[in-house]
Amino acid sequence: MNEPVKSVNVRIRRMQLDDLPQVVEIDRSSFSLPWPTNAYRFELLENPNSLVYVAERIAPSAEPIVIGLCVIWLILDEVHVATLATHPDYRRLGIARRLLIQALLDSIQRGCTSATLEVRAGNQAAQALYQEFGFEVAGRRPKYYQDNLEDALIMTVSPLGTAYQTWLMDISAKLDQYHLNELPHTLRSTD
Numbered sequence: 001m002n003e004p005v006k007s008v009n010v011r012i013r014r015m016q017l018d019d020l021p022q023v024v025e026i027d028r029s030s031f032s033l034p035w036p037t038n039a040y041r042f043e044l045l046e047n048p049n050s051l052v053y054v055a056e057r058i059a060p061s062a063e064p065i066v067i068g069l070c071v072i073w074l075i076l077d078e079v080h081v082a083t084l085a086t087h088p089d090y091r092r093l094g095i096a097r098r099l100l101i102q103a104l105l106d107s108i109q110r111g112c113t114s115a116t117l118e119v120r121a122g123n124q125a126a127q128a129l130y131q132e133f134g135f136e137v138a139g140r141r142p143k144y145y146q147d148n149l150e151d152a153l154i155m156t157v158s159p160l161g162t163a164y165q166t167w168l169m170d171i172s173a174k175l176d177q178y179h180l181n182e183l184p185h186t187l188r189s190t191d
């Protein structure tokens, strides 16, 4: 078993084609119904409504590695969070939070006023994350997931107005500050 990771320097950026092998690996280790590689290829190359992100771990003496992913669809004035996952070795480090902040800020900048997503009824971790961002349960799709016929909860947040945008920018700034100022020296010099 891998050593638990305690902190990382991370950069959120748009996904590129050569990220796909790492992205698909994270997807497979995160979901019981993973997306095939072609689905990500479609989102990257062909879907004009989609924005596709990765979280990349930055370390001075190593190649950057992809540790998180997020796909959103912009449909008129609504953003739909299509998928979001963090590599299992890097969870509870704020990676998904950072991905979601970037995705929602970009959506607001493009005119979105509400956000929606589906989440497994039993996925407490994801629901806790979404609740932090103000998402509330707006409905339920019975037996939505084909593998175990689990229900999906539909969660939404609106309006994504100026106050929400300011809140996103504030937490983003706080996260950056944490990484610059509060990391223990030993981690700062090596990671």
Ligand SMILES: CC(C)(COP(=O)(O)OP(=O)(O)OC[C@H]1O[C@@H](n2cnc3c(N)ncnc32)[C@H](O)[C@@H]1OP(=O)(O)O)[C@@H](O)C(=O)NCCC(=O)NCCS
Residues within 6 Å of the ligand: 030, 031, 083, 084, 085, 086, 087, 090, 091, 092, 093, 094, 095, 096, 097, 098, 118, 119, 120, 123, 124, 125, 126, 128, 129, 130, 132
């Ligand atoms: C859900 C998931 C994306 C969260 O990613 P993550 O990078 O670990 O999340 P973060 O570290 O940014 O967590 C932010 C907050 O979300 C909540 N949260 C995240 N994971 C949690 C867990 N396992 N239990 C309870 N709360 C959790 C917490 O409030 C957390 O803040 P805290 O760590 O300061 O308490 C990740 O567990 C994952 O990839 N799961 C499998 C795929 C999946 O379910 N995706 C969502 C599909 S709808």
